[in-house]
Amino acid sequence: MMESAKWIVVSDELEVRLRHIARTVARTPFTRRTGQELLFLVVGSALAAAGLAFVLFTMAAGVVLIVTFLGLAIIGLSLRGARRIGNVQRHMARVLLDERIEEPGLFAPRPGFLGWIQSALRDRTAWRSVAYLALKVLLAFLGILTAFSVWFDAVSCLVTPWGGGEQPAVFGLPRVFLPARLLSPEIGGFHRVAVFIIGVVLVFVAPWPTRVVVTVDRLLMRALLGPDAVSIRVRSLEHARAQTVDASAATLRRIERDLHDGTQAQLVALAMRLGMVKEKLADPDHLDLDQVVELVNDAHRGAKEAIVELRDLARGIHPPALDVGLEGALSTLAARSTVPTDLTVALGDRPTPAIESIAYFCVAELLANVAQHARASRASIRCTQHGGWLRLVVRDDGTGGAQLSDLGSSSSGLSGLRDRVHAVDGRIEIVSPVQGPTVVTVDLPLHA
Amino acid sequence: MAGPIRVVIAEDSAILRDGLVQLLVDRDFVVADAVGDADALRRSVDENAPDVAIVDIRMPPTFTDEGLRAALDLRRLHKGLGILMFSQYVETRYAAELLADDASGIGYLLKDRVADVSEFVEALSRVASGGTALDPEVITQLLGASRRTGSISVLTARERDVLSLMAEGRSNAAIAGAFEISEGTVEKHVTNIFTKFDLPESQSDHRRVLAVLRFLDS
Numbered sequence: 234m235m236e237s238a239k240w241i242v243v244s245d246e247l248e249v250r251l252r253h254i255a256r257t258v259a260r261t262p263f264t265r266r267t268g269q270e271l272l273f274l275v276v277g278s279a280l281a282a283a284g285l286a287f288v289l290f291t292m293a294a295g296v297v298l299i300v301t302f303l304g305l306a307i308i309g310l311s312l313r314g315a316r317r318i319g320n321v322q323r324h325m326a327r328v329l330l331d332e333r334i335e336e337p338g339l340f341a342p343r344p345g346f347l348g349w350i351q352s353a354l355r356d357r358t359a360w361r362s363v364a365y366l367a368l369k370v371l372l373a374f375l376g377i378l379t380a381f382s383v384w385f386d387a388v389s390c391l392v393t394p395w396g397g398g399e400q401p402a403v404f405g406l407p408r409v410f411l412p413a414r415l416l417s418p419e420i421g422g423f424h425r426v427a428v429f430i431i432g433v434v435l436v437f438v439a440p441w442p443t444r445v446v447v448t449v450d451r452l453l454m455r456a457l458l459g460p461d462a463v464s465i466r467v468r469s470l471e472h473a474r475a476q477t478v479d480a481s482a483a484t485l486r487r488i489e490r491d492l493h494d495g496t497q498a499q500l501v502a503l504a505m506r507l508g509m510v511k512e513k514l515a516d517p518d519h520l521d522l523d524q525v526v527e528l529v530n531d532a533h534r535g536a537k538e539a540i541v542e543l544r545d546l547a548r549g550i551h552p553p554a555l556d557v558g559l560e561g562a563l564s565t566l567a568a569r570s571t572v573p574t575d576l577t578v579a580l581g582d583r584p585t586p587a588i589e590s591i592a593y594f595c596v597a598e599l600l601a602n603v604a605q606h607a608r609a610s611r612a613s614i615r616c617t618q619h620g621g622w623l624r625l626v627v628r629d630d631g632t633g634g635a636q637l638s639d640l641g642s643s644s645s646g647l648s649g650l651r652d653r654v655h656a657v658d659g660r661i662e663i664v665s666p667v668q669g670p671t672v673v674t675v676d677l678p679l680h681a
Numbered sequence: 682m683a684g685p686i687r688v689v690i691a692e693d694s695a696i697l698r699d700g701l702v703q704l705l706v707d708r709d710f711v712v713a714d715a716v717g718d719a720d721a722l723r724r725s726v727d728e729n730a731p732d733v734a735i736v737d738i739r740m741p742p743t744f745t746d747e748g749l750r751a752a753l754d755l756r757r758l759h760k761g762l763g764i765l766m767f768s769q770y771v772e773t774r775y776a777a778e779l780l781a782d783d784a785s786g787i788g789y790l791l792k793d794r795v796a797d798v799s800e801f802v803e804a805l806s807r808v809a810s811g812g813t814a815l816d817p818e819v820i821t822q823l824l825g826a827s828r829r830t831g832s833i834s835v836l837t838a839r840e841r842d843v844l845s846l847m848a849e850g851r852s853n854a855a856i857a858g859a860f861e862i863s864e865g866t867v868e869k870h871v872t873n874i875f876t877k878f879d880l881p882e883s884q885s886d887h888r889r890v891l892a893v894l895r896f897l898d899s
Binding site for chain 2: 490494498499502504506507508509511512524535
């Protein structure tokens with residue numbers, strides 16, 4: 234009983250699936266996507282053939298003329314053309330296939346005619362376009378034989394019975410699979426009907442080889458017409474560098490502000506009080522000793538405050554504890570934290586100073602956040618080594634709800650922290666469900 | 682000037698503000714008000730009508746030049762109000778803007794100058810009574826700037842020195858004391874400066890200001 238019920242269920246599932254396949258096959262020839270892919274196959278192939286012909290011809294001309302130096306300029310122009318054709322291909326892929334390929338970097342020639350030639354000859358994007366054109370022409374040739382031929386033969390089979398001739402013109406893939414006898418008028422009788430039915434079948438088969446060829450083309454375009462791995466890397470490095478420059482400019486501004494509002498003001502007030510004392514002492518006849526003592530007390534207090542402010546500021550620029558090593562510096566941080574904090578450090582190798590500094594400021598910032606926002610009763614810091622990476626895990630048992638997006642907009646300490654981490658290709662991850670606990674994981678390369 | 686000088690202080694650092702109040706009260710000034718930002722300064726001057734305002738250039742909210750902006754507005758609204766700009770840096774552009782049409786009743790001092798209490802108090806009194814008090818640092822920068830543009834080059838080295846002290850607002854006697862020369866010699870230098878700058882004969886006090894402005898303009 235159970236067995237048969239199961240079998241029925243399976244067959245139901247199978248039925249649903251078969252229905253779905255049948256529906257897909259029935260509809261596909263008439264979808265917009267199929268039309269666009271066919272158009273891309275035809276127009277793209279023609280464009281690639283013309284483009285490759287242009288490139289090969291101009292390159293050949295350039296090579297012939299290379300002794301006259303004009304040759305190099307012609308090859309340069311040829312490469313500029315290749316780049317343009319690549320752009321057109323990419324544009325067409327976006328319009329017809331909805332395939333969005335990222336733009337490679339713009340052509341940025343050096344100044345002067347020689348600079349232009351040099352830049353044009355070294356333009357990786359252009360050479361990759363040439364490579365694409367060469368492969369694409371090969372693909373177009375195969376595509377005509379496998380994908381386009383099915384469409385052509387389908388139309389031929391559909392039209393021939395109605396007066397287009399005795400035997401349909403059939404080439405390419407269908408030619409290989411269809412026995413020639415089937416299409417021959419010698420089979421007599423139902424010949425015309427048979428050819429027509431073959432045409433109808435081919436219409437429903439035709440979209441699929443086209444789709445395969447276009448998919449291969451998509452892969453080629455992604456690999457050769459987008460930015461290459463090197464330029465993607467350069468872009469991300471440029472971005473990281475800009476962030477680092479901004480962050481250090483912001484740091485300098487903060488330090489200037491702290492000095493201006495804090496220490497400098499303290500020292501001016503101190504000098505002013507000492508000036509008053511000096512002038513009072515210079516006039517012994519009208520000396521009010523109590524007043525002088527009060528001024529000296531104020532000056533003394535101001536000097537001590539200025540010393541404390543300077544020390545805090547200096548520690549914010551470079552914590553002296555780091556000179557001993559990360560472990561010692563982190564244990565100072567853990568001890569100073571208002572939330573009781575456990576510390577585990579297990580590092581085999583000593584990171585470079587820049588990494589130690591970033592790790593230190595990450596922990597300092599995260600502990601400050603724990604103290605300010607998390608309402609936690611305990612926190613822990615784990616600092617471990619995984620191959621060439623240093624992993625910091627700062628955990629607290631507070632209220633949670635911190636989000637990585639919190640790091641985004643503001644110029645808070647946390648976003649500065651993220652910039653610092655990204656600047657050395659590090660990663661930062663925050664897991665902080667409402668109710669807590671919050672776990673922040675920072676991975677940094679040991680050497681940067 | 683009858684009675685004690687009435688002062689309004691605008692300085693965002695509480696430490697310095699309190700220190701200034703203490704110092705000025707000690708020297709028998711009347712501190713009508715001490716505020717921490719430019720808007721409060723505008724209101725306070727309207728209310729208290731002081732003889733002179735001590736204005737920090739950098740104040741909240743942007744910490745750039747709101748003190749200077751407020752000072753320029755106050756100059757337009759309150760004729761005869763002395764303004765002593767008070768800053769930790771000298772910015773030539775600020776000084777030029779401040780002195781653009783009239784140098785009387787204007788001062789621009791580095792904050793360090795309060796350490797020499799008597800000189801500071803003297804400068805403040807001078808500004809309150811319509812005089813000029815420019816920090817030697819301001820003068821050096823302005824002279825540097827005008828030396829580059831050339832008009833100051835018609836003066837001899839000694840005439841430039843005399844002009845610097847004139848710009849600080851010193852009298853001929855004070856200038857003579859500073860260079861240990863006779864007042865008559867100073868008089869001669871001053872006349873030469875007026876002649877070289879082509880300044881009219883009348884109102885010799887006003888001419889001193891014009892002479893200063895002439896090289897500030899250049």
